[in-house]
């Protein structure tokens with residue numbers, strides 16, 4: 379799988395630009411960012427009293443009123459791994475559904491949504507009802523065309539088939555699919571915005587009420603990273619967030635091929651992108667509720683062992699330990715980039731990174747980059763005063 383350039387968000391409030399670490403450069407380039415950012419961090423050179431990241435005690439006293447605080451508090455260390463986008467021979471995948479279920483079960487996943495094109499998976503019937511030790515989520519990939527381009531929205535946790543259609547505009551397509559999914563009490567996932575460059579950032583807003591959007595896909599044709607003329611899927615998500623839309627980012631593999639042997643099937647392998655859902659158990663009720671509320675993080679490699687958001691501090695604990703963590707605000711403004719640091723704990727050494735609110739943030743999200751260039755993304759946690 380090849381990836382192009384990474385997003386180049388603008389430092390909206392400082393009026394300067396920076397370039398994020400490119401995937402293959404990984405750690406070295408990311409470390410350079412730390413030095414470059416020393417001069418542009420929030421509060422640098424002022425009298426603000428923020429402690430260095432990575433040294434904060436998250437159990438500190440609540441901050442006084444009128445100070446910035448996170449709207450949502452959480453402390454999660456139990457995650458359920460799942461993939462929200464995969465195909466079998468029921469549509470254009472190369473393997474029977476039974477083998478697809480077995481692959482995810484045997485490779486550390488707790489749940490899977492098998493999303494064949496316009497082909498609803500009823501989990502009360504075989505083969506899904508016969509699966510053991512893997513939760514199978516009902517749904518389909520609502521597969522539409524708009525102005526000659528493919529527009530796809532995954533229906534998750536739905537009750538019956540929706541099917542596709544042909545629309546005049548991409549906005550009309552995503553709006554229709556989303557409303558059909560929500561009418562069934564389901565979860566709408568706006569797929570691969572950059573596939574055939576079908577969706578612009580503003581089109582995501584047309585998916586009113588959609589809970590999820592893909593910002594990473596293992597499918598090489600969907601160009602998640604954009605190119606010289608097109609923004610990345612992550613930047614499109616960031617624009618939607620910055621405009622006030624509440625929508626959570628996911629990573630998927632869009633698996634089509636377990637065998638790699640059929641030249642008529644896209645050679646898209648499993649296991650390249652997934653989500654880690656904040657849930658104590660992998661029941662359909664718990665997973666669908668968490669998906670609908672965006673309680674998850676996305677990953678193409680790094681694992682968080684714990685994620686905590688207190689009144690004024692976000693902290694991530696990671697595994698493996700050597701990660702670069704960027705804390706990012708609205709419009710992609712980089713608040714801080716820091717390597718994870720070791721802390722001594724009763725149970726042994728853990729590696730973490732923290733960001734404490736300094737004042738002007740609208741939201742804070744974290745992007746974790748591993749030495750091999752793989753990444754994990756938290757959701758954006760909004761700030762109030």
Ligand SMILES: [Zn+2]
Nearest residue numbers: 519530569570
């Ligand atoms: Zn698709």
Ligand SMILES: [Zn+2]
Nearest residue numbers: 463465519632
């Ligand atoms: Zn697909």
